[in-house]
Amino acid sequence: MSCIRTVFSTLRRYPSAMVGSVLVSILLIVAIFAPFIAPHDPLKLNPRERFAPPSVEHVMGTDEYGRDVFSRIILGTRTSLGIGLSVTLVCAVAGGLIGLTSGYLGGRADELIMRAMDILMAFPGILFALLILSMLGSSIVNVIVAISITGIPKTARVARSSCLNVRGEEFIEAAKARGERTWYILLVELLPNAVQPIIVEASIKVGFVILTASSLSFLGLGTQPPTPDWGLIIGSAREYIFEAPMLIVWPILAIAFTTISFNLLGDGLRDILDPRELGRV
Amino acid sequence: MAGPILSLDDVSISFKTINGKVRAVRHVSLEVRRGECYALIGESGSGKSTLAFASMGYLPANGSIDSGRILFNGEDITGYNHAQLEKLRGKHVGMVFQNPHTAANPCYTIGEQLTEGIIYHEGISRAEAEERALAMLEAINIPDPKRILERYPHQISGGQKQRITIAQALLSHPDLIIMDEPTTALDVTTEIQFLRLLEDIRSRMDVAILYITHDMGIVARLADRVGVIYAGSLVEEGSRETMFRHPAHPYTQGLMHSIPSIEMDRKHKGYSMPGLLPNLISLPPGCAFAPRCSVAGECCSSLPEVRLIPSEDGVEHRVFCHHAGAPLSFATGTVEECVCHDEEGVACSEPLLEVRNLKKYYEHSTFTDRLLRRAPRCVYALDDVSFSIMPGETLGVVGESGCGKSTLGKTILRLTEATGGSIFYKGEDITHKHSQSLCKSIQIVFQSPDSSLNPRHSLYTILSRPLLLHGIASGRAELEKRCFRLLDMVSLPRTYLYRKPHQLSGGEKQRVAIARAFAVHPSFVVCDEVTSALDVSVQASIINLLQDLQREFQTSYLFISHDLSAVREISQRIAVMYLGRLVEVGSTDQVFQPPYHPYTKALLSSISLPCIPQPHQSILLEGQIPSPANPPSGCRFRTRCYRTQCEACASVQPDMVFRDGHGLACHLDRAVLEADTPVFPESFLS
Known part of the structure; x- marks a missing residue:
């Protein structure tokens, strides 16, 4: 109980974290209960009602096959959040470990790992993802793999720089003097003190990943129709932009809403987790 | 009769924090007279810096002046707006900060930073300002002032930087300079140059100095009058002579007795004041020092009124204490020499640790160096160092910063690999040996307890880890029991076991660090500047603790410090x-x-x-x-x-x-x- 109260009292002092976490909670609830919230079956075709304007029956109207756009947007939350969160998790764990190890070891090993990361970073992210997807074929799992690979170097850099700040602390030296093994120093001594920037980076990354995933779907290399996906909806709505301009606006609004929510949360977390603030919490 | 340049009249300052209102300064009245040096002394957290900075309008956003008036040259500045404060600070008051390395902006040359203020405030031309800066540097005897002006802060040494900040403070011919521990970051040899400079400035210029410090030696050298501040209130004030010869407040007396000093009898333990600074959020009513005071009585639950005590030199001597002048005892136990015996009771004659011609060079070569096959640049941190330490002996190592004394400690612990020479432990060459048993025998306590304890771990994790690692104890119950014993050993309450380091004071944290080192019963401990980051009132208690542990465990110390008084107190031999x-x-x-x-x-x-x-x-x-x-x-x-x-x-x-x-x-x-x-x-x- 006291833990929850601390969380709330902390959030109250950081408005962007407050707004961010409320919005993200809404998104998560929508994603989890999507089938119950959606008023229609998102896959059900209804040729007689193509391009219906917004009405009580269809809040956001219908698309070129007469499917309910609102239901498709709601179900699309699942795909987007699913991809966004799993890519972020993979990046944070893999990138975090790579960065921490690299920063802690230093010297040649550090040089080698970071140059490899630089090479990965040198490719434009979306291009690299396209390359991977055209090799592996399109599926949700492959989208996750592709975006993760492009995202790991950035997380690794963040983790490395935060590790370098902690590495010089005397408690690390004390652990070495005590005869601790490298993995213990890395995971038990270093990680808890270096994890904040990684968390912040991850929360901002979610929005970015959702954008990338949508772009891939839009280009036809991500999720495949008829899966309800925001990028896909934009892709197919593009052709009817003059007949039904609102069709393209809804998914864009959804993407913008999600990205802003996670960015707000990330900004707020950065303020809260700032080491200078820790003493006050 | 010199009038006051700065006078504080019943000033109270508080900070709003999420835990409540911190009453950092409470009802302080004092004045700094024209041309005098007023030293404000107290422990860290006593509010001395807050007071000095607030009197120039420097307060963080969450701080506010609750009551009282601050008069500068007779004018109340508490109501000043931003522009007025700027003018006051720029023209009439100079500031010298603690850390010269961060006080100067690394992007601008010394000349630009020196002249900036006077160009802005006095509207003179750049050439004129540079001429004045040059004259000022010459006046304070900085060698080669012309070149200094063209340099960037990183190109000059710390001592020089601190002199430059003095020059900067003096340039606008201020009436008052506020100095916040200006020599704490300097070596003794640089400190003495700085103090000489101050004496020289005072003899030639009519400037008042408000000097904030915790170093009594400097106070004895410089100050005209001394104010002692405790938990935000002024407890005693008087002339330097009165304060050193006849301190009346129990706190001042305790402070004077707790300074490790050259003149102290080495056979006696140092005096350390019991207790801690009170929490400034929930202060007890009455005298804030009462909980730590040995003569406190019932009357101390009411706020002490000011008492005037007649002094020999006629300078007003004010004391805020109900029992001012009460006789106190500062007697301490004697130090027993630690003599090591082997099993048959014969005193040890073989050295425990021997260092022969130890060398540590840090080589640095850039990519271009390697490309052009240039020899790497070498930093000779240790060169041919040889000494030996007997069991149960303390060897003090002294020297200026950068002389290699910390490198020596780290090389002995093999945290860095030695370049040459050898280290023998109990006759065995351990220069390049890494083993768990050696880690158990040789331990280290670091300078800064803030940095040497992992802020995310509880004391239980910190103390139980070495026990677990070296197989001394296992299982929750046994570990807990052992940790309790460790806390007892360093006189910390058992209730601290599940606290995190940030909930402890500096001295307490250092005790935890010592307990951690002693958890594995080491026979040799490197103490790297263990007292430097602590307040004078607790330094003695840490040294006493180390001496007690030494006798109990027959441990040898390598006591690295720049504080010669502390080294003299604890060491049998000095390098x-x-x-x-x-x-x-x-x-x-x-x-x-x-x-x-x-x-x-x-x-x-x-x-x-x-x-x-x-x-x-x-x-x-x-x-x-x-x-x-x-x-x-x-x-x-x-x-x-x-x-x-x-x-x-x-x-x-x-x-x-x-x-x-x-x-x-x-x-x-x-x-x-x-x-x-x-x-x-x-x-x-x-």
Whole structure:
């Protein structure tokens, strides 16, 4: 109980974290209960009602096959959040470990790992993802793999720089003097003190990943129709932009809403987790 | 009659934090008179800096002045707006901060930063301002001032930087300079130069100084009047002579007794004040010092009124205490020498640790260096260092910062690999050996307890880990029991076990660090500046603790410190280092008496003692400490040596020559060195 109260009292002092976490909670609830919230079956075709304007029956109207756009947007939350969160998790764990190890070891090993990361970073992210997807074929799992690979170097850099700040602390030296093994120093001594920037980076990354995933779907290399996906909806709505301009606006609004929510949360977390603030919490 | 330049009238300052209102300063009234040096002393967290900075309108956003008036030249500045404050600070008040390294902006040259203020505030031309800056640097004896003006902050040394900040503060001809611990970040040899400069400035210019410090030695050298502040209130104020000879407040008396000082009898333990600073959020009513005071009675639950005590020199002596002048006892136990015996009761004669010709060079080569096959640049951190430590003995290592003393500690622990030479532990060569049993025998306690304890771990994790790692104990119940015993050992309450380090005070954290080192019963502990980051009132208690543990576990210490008084108190033998080499080794008495190595003498004479007048003459070392990457040829000290030099000084490195176990590395004739006058009078070193 006291833990929850601390969380709330902390959030109250950081408005962007407050707004961010409320919005993200809404998104998560929508994603989890999507089938119950959606008023229609998102896959059900209804040729007689193509391009219906917004009405009580269809809040956001219908698309070129007469499917309910609102239901498709709601179900699309699942795909987007699913991809966004799993890519972020993979990046944070893999990138975090790579960065921490690299920063802690230093010297040649550090040089080698970071140059490899630089090479990965040198490719434009979306291009690299396209390359991977055209090799592996399109599926949700492959989208996750592709975006993760492009995202790991950035997380690794963040983790490395935060590790370098902690590495010089005397408690690390004390652990070495005590005869601790490298993995213990890395995971038990270093990680808890270096994890904040990684968390912040991850929360901002979610929005970015959702954008990338949508772009891939839009280009036809991500999720495949008829899966309800925001990028896909934009892709197919593009052709009817003059007949039904609102069709393209809804998914864009959804993407913008999600990205802003996670960015707000990330900004707020950065303020809260700032080491200078820790003493006050 | 000199009128006050700054006068505080019943000033209270508080900060709003999420835990509540911190009452940092409470009802303080004092005045700084024209041309005088007023020293404000107190422990960290006592509100001395807050008071000084608030009196110039520097308060963080969550701070506010709750009551009282701050008069500068008779004008109340509490209601000043931003522009008025700016003018006040720019023209009438100078500031000198604690850390000279962060006080200057690294993006601008010294000249630009010096002239910026006067160009803005006085509207003079750049050329005119530069001329004035140059004249000021010349006036405070900075060598080669023209070149200094063109340099960037990173290109000059710390001591020089601090002198530049003085120049900056003086440029606008202010009436008052506020100095916040300006010498804390400096070495003693640089500190003494700085203090000399201040004395010189005061004799020539009519400027008042508000000097914030916790160093009584400096107060004894500089101050005209002294104010002691405790938990945000002024507890005593009087002339320097009165405060040192007849302190009346129990806190002042305790503070005076807790300073580790050269004149102290080494056979007696240092006095340490019991208790901690009270929490400034929930202060007890009445006297804030009462919980730590040995004469506190029932009357102390009411706020003490000011009492005027007649003083010999006629300077007002104010005390805020119900029991002012009550006789107190500061008697402490005696220190028993730790003598090690083997199983048959024979005193040990084999050294525990022996270091022979130890070398540590840090090589640095850039990519282009490697490409052009240039020899890597070397920093000679340790060069041919040899000494030995007996079981149960303490060897003090002293020297200026950058002389290699910390590197020595780390190399012995093999945290860095030695470049050459060897380390023997119980007769075994351990220079390149890494084993768990060695980690168990050789431990280290670091300077800063904030950094040496992992802030995310509880004391339980911190203390139980070495026990678990070295297989001394396992299982929750046994570990907990052992941890309790460790806390008892360093006199910390058992209830602390599940706290995190940030919930402890600095001294308590250092106790935890010591407990962690002793958890594995080491036979050798490196103490790297363990008292430097602590308040004077707790330094003595840490040294006492180390001495008690030494007797109990028959541990040997390598006690690294720049504080010669602390080193003298704890060490049986002392080694003096300069630029990576040992220049003198001997028993504590041998090092403190002639023959001296010229450098040792300079170091000893730079100490400021808390007595009036200073009993010794200071030797000012010329120039800066040379870079260890490019040490002078021959004797490394020759570039700063104040004695007449022979030819060999510039060409041959002097060898350490021993007589009666007292080694000196100097080309000068031993007879000449022996004829040297002692730095401190005989009566001082008891």
